[in-house]
Amino acid sequence: MHPMQFVLLALAAYLLVGVIVGAWFVVARAGRVDPAAEGSSLAFRLLILPGAAALWPLVLRMPAGGPRASDDPARRRTDVHRIAHRIAWPLLLPAIAVLVVLAVAFRSTPATVDAGAVPQAAPARSPTPAEAAP
Amino acid sequence: MSLQYVTVHWNRHKRVYDVVAGLAVLLLIAGFVLVSVVRLPAGEQVSPPILAIRAFGIAAIVLLHVVLLIGPLARLDERFAPLLYNRRHLGVMLFCLGGLHGVAAIGFYGAFGNTDPLSALLASPTDVTRLSAFPFELLGFAALVILFVMAATSHDFWLANLGPRLWKTLHVGVHLAWALVIGHVALGVMQSEPSSVVPGLLGAGVLLVGGVHVAAAVRQRSRERSETAAVGEGGWVDVGDVADIPYGGAVTVRPSSGAAAIAVFRDGGVVHAVANQCAHQGGPLGEGRLIDGCITCPWHGYQYRPGDGCSPPPYTERVPVHEVRVIAGRVSVSLSGATDRDDDRDEGADR
Numbered sequence: 001m002h003p004m005q006f007v008l009l010a011l012a013a014y015l016l017v018g019v020i021v022g023a024w025f026v027v028a029r030a031g032r033v034d035p036a037a038e039g040s041s042l043a044f045r046l047l048i049l050p051g052a053a054a055l056w057p058l059v060l061r062m063p064a065g066g067p068r069a070s071d072d073p074a075r076r077r078t079d080v081h082r083i084a085h086r087i088a089w090p091l092l093l094p095a096i097a098v099l100v101v102l103a104v105a106f107r108s109t110p111a112t113v114d115a116g117a118v119p120q121a122a123p124a125r126s127p128t129p130a131e132a133a134p
Numbered sequence: 135m136s137l138q139y140v141t142v143h144w145n146r147h148k149r150v151y152d153v154v155a156g157l158a159v160l161l162l163i164a165g166f167v168l169v170s171v172v173r174l175p176a177g178e179q180v181s182p183p184i185l186a187i188r189a190f191g192i193a194a195i196v197l198l199h200v201v202l203l204i205g206p207l208a209r210l211d212e213r214f215a216p217l218l219y220n221r222r223h224l225g226v227m228l229f230c231l232g233g234l235h236g237v238a239a240i241g242f243y244g245a246f247g248n249t250d251p252l253s254a255l256l257a258s259p260t261d262v263t264r265l266s267a268f269p270f271e272l273l274g275f276a277a278l279v280i281l282f283v284m285a286a287t288s289h290d291f292w293l294a295n296l297g298p299r300l301w302k303t304l305h306v307g308v309h310l311a312w313a314l315v316i317g318h319v320a321l322g323v324m325q326s327e328p329s330s331v332v333p334g335l336l337g338a339g340v341l342l343v344g345g346v347h348v349a350a351a352v353r354q355r356s357r358e359r360s361e362t363a364a365v366g367e368g369g370w371v372d373v374g375d376v377a378d379i380p381y382g383g384a385v386t387v388r389p390s391s392g393a394a395a396i397a398v399f400r401d402g403g404v405v406h407a408v409a410n411q412c413a414h415q416g417g418p419l420g421e422g423r424l425i426d427g428c429i430t431c432p433w434h435g436y437q438y439r440p441g442d443g444c445s446p447p448p449y450t451e452r453v454p455v456h457e458v459r460v461i462a463g464r465v466s467v468s469l470s471g472a473t474d475r476d477d478d479r480d481e482g483a484d485r
């Protein structure tokens with residue numbers, strides 16, 4: 001089995017568990033975790049289902065009845081993202097630019113792939129003894 | 135803002151935003167198909183499925199660049215800030231276009247073998263040591279997984295219950311998705327297309343997005359340096375002259391101790407101070423204005439009363455308020471006086 005097939009199988013298993021946990025979450029749990037979701041429509045629950053399925057390990061740890069994460073000022077702070085942005089982009093830009101330049105420099109040109117060459121007839125070969133047998 | 139969640143919180147502005155974005159995408163796809171059919175010589179025409187794969191791919195990559203440009207452009211020039219308002223819908227649209235591209239490619243290239251189409255495409259023999267034989271499909275697949283997680287968690291329910299910090303951590307993944315998509319195109323279609331159109335457009339996109347992000351980062355750094363202030367005795371931070379705070383606007387101060395930034399507003403003759411980060415998505419309240427007597431976040435229009443930091447009823451969001459003192463025209467804010475309880479509020483300091 002190709003290693004990529006293992007990865008896809010693991011991903012499928014993760015999502016299968018996610019759909020089960022997500023279905024339970026949107027039906028029975030979301031309204032207890034966040035009072036603003038209590039009594040919400042079926043369409044809203046279906047809309048949050050993919051998120052619950054994708055993040056099921058986090059969803060299982062969401063406390064019921066407590067304050068929402070966004071009510072905690074410490075969990076609102078996003079300074080770290082601004083700092084990371086400041087550091088990452090001056091590094092990311094040249095890295096990606098170099099990748100594009102290398103990809104252009106080393107791409108297969110029409111001459112090397114010989115895409116425009118006139119197809120040649122296959123060389124004639126002698127029949128094998130089996131083919132020649134009556 | 136809070137209350138009971140609705141499926142999609144549309145209003146007139148968001149509808150207009152979505153209609154314009156949808157029409158622009160449709161025009162782009164139609165224009166690409168038209169140019170491909172009309173302009174390409176007969177020998178270079180591609181089949182309809184390949185045309186569809188390319189059209190969805192082109193639309194997705196253009197939209198990805200637009201999404202990535204909005205944030206830094208809004209930081210460089212506040213006239214772009216309204217584009218932030220409904221950016222999440224663009225993200226969902228982007229995932230749908232990327233998904234259509236992926237499904238069409240998997241269906242077309244992987245449907246004729248014995249193994250399932252996804253495995254057939256992603257597990258095909260490749261050579262990671264040669265750029266022209268690199269498994270570029272994996273890069274696109276990884277980008278699509280990131281875009282899926284972002285689209286799936288774009289509802290305000292997730293923002294509120296994961297918290298802005300974790301939610302933002304998931305959503306800055308769009309930068310990684312962009313890098314993966316650039317690799318997907320550079321090592322994929324660019325290797326099979328001898329023309330200079332693809333490298334030219336891709337290079338221009340990289341320089342534009344990267345250049346704007348670097349410029350915004352430099353600008354933000356310089357702005358933060360100018361906003362940093364030392365913490366004095368008793369935890370008071372000197373903000374500056376009251377005359378330097380614009381009427382109906384604010385200045386932002388960043389305590390040198392590393393405490394959270396504070397937005398100091400001037401409402402007529404009264405000065406108020408609140409935490410700079412919006413309770414919704416961490417937007418910079420200090421770059422907002424007082425509208426209808428309320429501090430209004432420049433990102434999504436969330437509002438707070440300047441006196442107690444609470445959203446006007448029936449909404450329930452709130453941001454911490456800081457005690458303010460004005461002595462001989464100099465404004466100071468207290469770090470220790472921060473509170474987000476409306477029964478313990480400070481009504482601001484008179485000039």
